[in-house]
Amino acid sequence: MKIEKHAVFEGVYWVFAEGKKFLATKSTIKNFKIHGEQLFESKGEQFRAWDPYTSKLAAAIVKGLKTFPFKKGTRVLYLGSASGVTPSFISDVIGTEGLIYCVEFAPRVMREFLMKCERRENMLPIMGDARRPDTYEETIEGKSDVLYEDVAQPDQAEILVKNAEKLLKPGGSAFLAIKSQSIDVTKPPRQVFAQVLAKLEEKFNVLQAIELEPFDKDHLFAALTLKK
Ligand SMILES: C[S@@+](CC[C@H](N)C(=O)[O-])C[C@H]1O[C@@H](n2cnc3c(N)ncnc32)[C@H](O)[C@@H]1O
Incomplete structure (x- = not known):
């Protein structure tokens, strides 16, 4: 798995995992999902997949x-x-x-x-x-x-x-x-x-x-x- 910061937007990440690329944010509250989104762990931090099909932003x-x-x-x-x-x-x-x-x-x-x-x-x-x-x-x-x-x-x-x-x-x-x-x-x-x-x-x-x-x-x- 690889995590990359978005080139410009603060607090926005790309997670490369399972052969796919996910948009994500860093979880401020660990293991607390809002709608069943995928969670990714890296170096003690957690990232939440931000699905473009469920969020217009x-x-x-x-x-x-x-x-x-x-x-x-x-x-x-x-x-x-x-x-x-x-x-x-x-x-x-x-x-x-x-x-x-x-x-x-x-x-x-x-x-x-x-x-x-x-x-x-x-x-x-x-x-x-x-x-x-x-x-x-x-x-x-x-x-x-x-x-x-x-x-x-x-x-x-x-x-x-x-x-x-x-x-x-x-x-x-x-x-x-x-x-x-x-x-x-x-x-x-x-x-x-x-x-x-x-x-x-x-x-x-x-x-x-x-x-x-x-x-x-x-x-x-x-x-x-x-x-x-
Ligand atoms: C498309 S959904 C919003 C989805 C949400 N923005 C998201 O991305 O997670 C539209 C919401 O707007 C609410 N809504 C519609 N008209 C409203 C109004 N006049 N005042 C407050 N909420 C309203 C609806 O009840 C509905 O929950």
Whole structure:
């Protein structure tokens, strides 16, 4: 087995094992899996396989994402945390000095997510509706360095803008997973993506837009920064 640091992204690794190449993070909590991911041991450290088929951020990295604003100490606001798969990998990267506030409105997935948060002290659950940042802004200490949204809703762009206006630092980074099927099933995905990006350009600089096939069908992953 061989472990290599990602050429640029802090806290991201490649594990070469069993004749395959895995994207991975270093486990901050050993032997604590989030969804049955493979674990690899090397020189007293443990690495967790980060599967691009179950995490859109992993898919974006594998497909050539150029910016990665997460590092030790980063403060993140994450909208649509579900059971916490992607947040858990961000949690590994930002470490105990960082914080990731996770907003989710579905009670069933939130219950599952709460069990994951018990051992990850830097993951803070917020039971709330991402359309209403006014209902949780007081729970959040200061503005975030990074805003991440994966809610699969027709008003994805508006939700991002509302949260950025209140809770993202000027010039801060934002990532948005755009699911064309949630916005308009009658239009070709690329037409939907272009409309969403045009809307976002009023508030954000669009750094990169990555189609996530073959990992996620009809999804675009947009890397943005908030205009100052
Ligand atoms: C595609 S899943 C997220 C997967 C997760 N980001 C990951 O990578 O592990 C979308 C989640 O967003 C949640 N969601 C949708 N609309 C929401 C809203 N308005 N407020 C909060 N959560 C929302 C859904 O309940 C669902 O759990």
